[in-house]
Amino acid sequence: MATQIQTVTGPIELDDLGPTLMHEHVVTGMPGWETDVLAPGQTRRDMLQISKDRIAEMQDVGVRAMIDPCASDLGRDVEFCAEVSQASGFPIVAASGLYNEALGGTSYWKIRGMVGQSGADEMAEIFVRELTEGVGDTGIRTGIIKIASGSGAITPYERMVFEAAAKASIATGAPITTHTDDGELGVEQQELLASHGVPPHRVIIGHVCGTGDQAYHWRLVQGGTYLGFDRFGIESSNPDEVRVASLLALMQAGATSRVVVSHDTVWCWRGRPFAPDPNWTPGQFCRRIVPLLRAGGATDAQIDTLLVDNPRRYFSGEPLPPLEGEGA
Ligand SMILES: [Zn+2]
Numbered sequence: 001m002a003t004q005i006q007t008v009t010g011p012i013e014l015d016d017l018g019p020t021l022m023h024e025h026v027v028t029g030m031p032g033w034e035t036d037v038l039a040p041g042q043t044r045r046d047m048l049q050i051s052k053d054r055i056a057e058m059q060d061v062g063v064r065a066m067i068d069p070c071a072s073d074l075g076r077d078v079e080f081c082a083e084v085s086q087a088s089g090f091p092i093v094a095a096s097g098l099y100n101e102a103l104g105g106t107s108y109w110k111i112r113g114m115v116g117q118s119g120a121d122e123m124a125e126i127f128v129r130e131l132t133e134g135v136g137d138t139g140i141r142t143g144i145i146k147i148a149s150g151s152g153a154i155t156p157y158e159r160m161v162f163e164a165a166a167k168a169s170i171a172t173g174a175p176i177t178t179h180t181d182d183g184e185l186g187v188e189q190q191e192l193l194a195s196h197g198v199p200p201h202r203v204i205i206g207h208v209c210g211t212g213d214q215a216y217h218w219r220l221v222q223g224g225t226y227l228g229f230d231r232f233g234i235e236s237s238n239p240d241e242v243r244v245a246s247l248l249a250l251m252q253a254g255a256t257s258r259v260v261v262s263h264d265t266v267w268c269w270r271g272r273p274f275a276p277d278p279n280w281t282p283g284q285f286c287r288r289i290v291p292l293l294r295a296g297g298a299t300d301a302q303i304d305t306l307l308v309d310n311p312r313r314y315f316s317g318e319p320l321p322p323l324e325g326e327g328a
Pocket residue numbers: 023025069264
């Protein structure tokens with residue numbers, strides 16, 4: 001079992017990990033942003049100020065750490081994350097991995113594949129290097145692996161990335177977190193990773209709060225992974241009211257130990273910023289969602305399980321506890 005978590009400023013003891021948001025982004029750039037030469041995005045100084053403000057908002061409501069699962073093809077900047085982390089004394093975990101085929105920076109790997117030179121082994125080698133030695137020559141290590149699928153089906157390209165992630169996870173002990181398009185293909189992601197030997201409790205299936213289908217959520221629970229209720233505040237894709245009802249249903253069914261929470265906020269955009277939902281800031285869960293959960297019957301202990309126990313257990317590699325009410 002791991003006893004430490006790797007942050008951009010070095011390892012910290014898992015026992016010291018406080019309330020943690022499992023999916024927020026300091027900076028993101030969708031591939032192609034660099035062609036928008038008339039709007040290159042915020043200056044580094046502006047970015048630093050925005051990031052410090054966002055962290056202060058989290059600290060005000062008791063959040064003590066976050067995971068930034070930015071894939072390496074979406075404008076990831078681990079040095080900037082380290083600067084932000086140092087300036088605010090707030091631990092941030094960065095990721096290795098690649099985004100989905102539809103929206104990621106895939107050309108390089110596809111062309112290598114066309115000439116028969118690409119494979120999961122090359123990608124896995126990169127992920128392992130970043131997880132164990134650092135990104136490029138920065139010496140800044142990543143602490144988690146991020147992978148993604150799009151809509152309809154997991155593509156051959158995405159399957160290659162999943163295989164690479166599985167290899168790197170097994171080799172290093174780093175856990176995996178995924179992007180789904182609003183929860184779609186979560187079961188397929190579970191099956192694919194399991195087929196490559198990844199224990200389900202090392203995996204978070206992300207963005208499953210994009211659907212209010214509670215039977216589907218329960219299927220994911222039975223698949224033995226964590227579920228990412230990680231887009232609170234993105235009401236344009238699903239109202240928070242539906243997210244809260246779905247989360248309460250899981251908690252009432254005894255699956256509190258299976259869920260991690262976050263907002264998937266992006267603080268700084270490369271290129272032109274995308275118009276945000278008004279409630280899309282990283283203090284929202286504690287400030288606005290927790291009271292709704294309490295009103296729906298959730299206890300303080302259950303809220304702590306979501307924010308503290310589950311992130312610690314996921315990183316430690318400890319198996320999941322039985323569902324509440326089971327094995328009693
Ligand atoms: Zn994200």
